Amino acid sequence: MRRRDVLKAGAGAGLGLVAGCAGNGGETTTTTPSTTTTATDPYAGELHVATYQPFVDAPSVSPGSWIKEQFEKQYPKATLKWLTPQSELNYFVQRKQAGVGVDADVYVGLNADDLVRVDQELGGDDLFEPIDAGALDNEGHVRDELRFDPKNRAIPFDTGYISLVYNEKKVSNPQTFETLAKPEYASKLLAQNAQTSDSGQAFLLWTIATLGEENYLDYWKRLVDNGARLLDSWSAAYSAYLKERPMVVSYSTDQVYAHRYDQPLAEHQVGFLNDQGYANPEGMARFADTDTPELATAFVDFMLSKEVQSKIPVLNVAFPATDWAEPPESFSKYAHRPPETVTHSYDELKGNLDQWVEQWARQVASN
CATH class of the missing domain: 3.40.190.10 (Periplasmic binding protein-like II)
Structure with a gap:
């Protein structure tokens, strides 16, 4: 669960312009993503997934490396690239405001308050887009009480x-x-x-x-x-x-x-x-400007799979967002749900x- 400490200021103020890309080792470098989806296979090429840095390389727990490994195993023609800009979601809001292309396909780790501020900053210029009904095989397992986006752009994957x-x-x-x-x-x-x-x-x-x-x-x-x-x-x-x-x-x-x-x-x-x-559920959303919508949708569905949802409690120390997750006994015993x-x-x-x-x-x- 993100316990990060981020200033909740206006999304356009004081933001950095360099996105970090972290791989399995958690090493952060500067990168300019490129579109590599092929015309014949929508599940091939690079998928750029943005998130907050501890999701990728926290010293104690971090799901990023395992998620990358498992996703690429399920989609062997795809390569998952993590992006961890210093100003997190604000980085993409500023790019949208500046009319610059959004250099990512999916964002992982936004809350309801984040979404409210994004919509306030951008008005009718959507940063994220809804995923068509029926495109996600696993969405039916999401707990209704955790849903926080009336437009179904952000879909919960865990909660604290x-x-x-x-x-x-x-x-x-x-x-x-x-x-x-x-x-x-x-x-x-x-x-x-x-x-x-x-x-x-x-x-x-x-x-x-x-x-x-x-x-x-x-x-x-x-x-x-x-x-x-x-x-x-x-x-x-x-x-x-x-x-x-x-x-x-x-x-x-x-x-x-x-x-x-x-x-x-x-x-x-x-x-x-x-x-x-x-x-305080965390959601994931597909960027409206993505050039790889099918692969981005596949990633969102992958995050809702029983295997990933059962692993989230271990790697992110958070409650899964679905009704079919099977957390390990060590998590179920020591993590407490409120009445x-x-x-x-x-x-x-x-x-x-x-x-x-x-x-x-x-x-x-x-x-």
Whole structure:
């Protein structure tokens, strides 16, 4: 699951112009992709798949190399090339705005909020295109509650659930949002800045979904007054959690990591406030400018296959997006699904997201 820390600013601001291409070894180089699809075989040639860098070469877990190997095994005339531009999705938005060709065929790793911002930046100039109904053999296995694009451009391939992670040797599970803001949890919580962190924004959206748009700012004032500490990134907050405080906003797959690295599970307990977890599904979409639509569609379908969906929990430490995945016992035992899933739809985020974050920043992050 992407725990990356990316500034959620306007998609056209301050963006780099060099795309990185990473292969099996995770080595990043500069490249200018070329179209190599043959006229006779739509499943031959190079497929350029863009994603965030940890998906390809994270030091602990990374699905990129395995996905490349398996896809090329299934499509022996195709070569998968990973692209990891520094500014991620924003790189392609800027190219589209500049009237420059988009040098990729598929994007892997966008959330509902990413899609909202892309559409706001580009207006009617679509970056992605819907995949025709019936073109994907495996799409019927996608869990309906994880779908976030009403136009069916972005199709979920995995999801994480935002939760609390706490050290039960030092603090008890607060269990509700209300209890978390009480004096007994003063100076216990670490969270992330909703302007600079995916997990921080997701936690903010969770409070809005559960407490209501009319109440979330008052609640955040209570949290901050109670000593909640905000850091700019998930990694910074988690590092501080391991050293300084007993509770952090994180993901409900935390015990998978803890078990894998022989960490005491008592120090990595998962808490679902109000018996909820905020779902943050990751999607993949086919670029509208792709010159290899059939091969791009085949890749999307491949990502939804039972084999890949069963491997995602191991390699990306995230819940699969389909109903036919068979995660290994080690994942199923230590990854926790919330009793109730909470999330915002595309339509709910459209026209509201920027305002919510800006209001939160004025009251909370600026203090």
